[in-house]
Amino acid sequence: MSETNADDTTGKLVVGTFLTLDGVMQAPGGPDEDRDSGFEQGGWSVNYWDEQMGEAMDGQFAEVDALLLGRKTYEIFAAHWPNVDSDDDPVATKLNSMPKYVASRTLDGVEWNNSSLFTGDVAEAVADLKRNRGDTILVQGSQNLIQTLLAHNLIDEFWLWVFPVMVGDGKRLFEEGTIPGALELTAAETSSTGVQMLRYERSGEIELGSFALDDVTE
Template sequence: MELSVHTFVSLDGVMQGPGGVQEDPSGGFDRGGWLVPHSAEGQIDAVGEWFGRADAILLGRTTFEMMRTYWSQVTEPDNIVATALGTRQKYVVSNTLTDADAAWGKTTVLRGDDIVDQVRRLKERPGGELQVHGSWRLVRTLHDAGLVDIHRLIQFPVVVGAGKRLFDDGAVPSAYRITESQVAAGGSGAVSLTLHRTASGTTGAGEFVVRDGRESTA
């Protein structure tokens, strides 16, 4: 399976608490809900398409509990997100949740200090996509281990100014190529991006130079 990461992100890279003030107030974050004013009709339509591609879903504990609280209340049969979360195989990374605590459809708790190896083995199984949603700390761990194949982002034209960022200082340098891009309907300026990891996965380096009066690269 390919491992894909799905994130709502601000212009300055913040992914913390986009959907509500109390969604994730950890670290004293008091700017939650920054996405909501930009979530007019059509702005996040891509999310249904995201979940429609999922063979399995991988979440950190905090995101799992937040999603279960919210999405288990959505009972409309044609809601793609609620259906996927309620019926697809889910994995939650936690050393504190018991199997009973994690009860929500088909859910398996991944425990221990070898989470990277456990996820690597999941990726080796046949199938389409193993999807991660939110799960800031887990995403960083998987990125640094070189396990992320695809990033799907919806970037909103707002600077939050503080909070957990998708990539902060110390992230392992990596290279991706944009394979899909679309400005969301509704006029708010949100942009949906799909990025695939390059074959080498490394950023490389170079410089601009002038040769014989012409700008070139080296």
């Protein structure tokens, strides 16, 4: 399949994820969230949250129009958010009502309100979704799905929250298959607990250079 360039589409696809300082995004919310490959550090983000981060999260979800999820993240979200009192939680209100698209080869259906299931070629389905919607679509979590999106150059922005912790082995945001490219830092904020909340936009190809000294001839 040919690569799909994000610049050729009208919608904006944003990846929002929590990362350890060593680049792991696996199981930030609890010990049993994702134990693949024997991962034992689940829940590494929980004790770093403060009021500022909660307000930032509310603001992020207010900006997006639709959600794109992989199977595992969908199942975690669908088991949690419908049970949260939406009257007191703007994120729950937005998540429970907004359009949600789920990429899975194993699910037969999706029951969370306003959810649709993608089957077949995920990259083509997402490229079509961006063209047809023309607005902001957020991918939250969904590490396996993100690898497909990276490999097909479909991501326009990264909203990365980097936590001051290292966990060693685990699923990482940028795995093999990522297409090289440059990024522009458009926003940066630091919580009282040292979490860096960063936003990056794609800015074309990498401009390579060298610090090597020019050859000097006598």
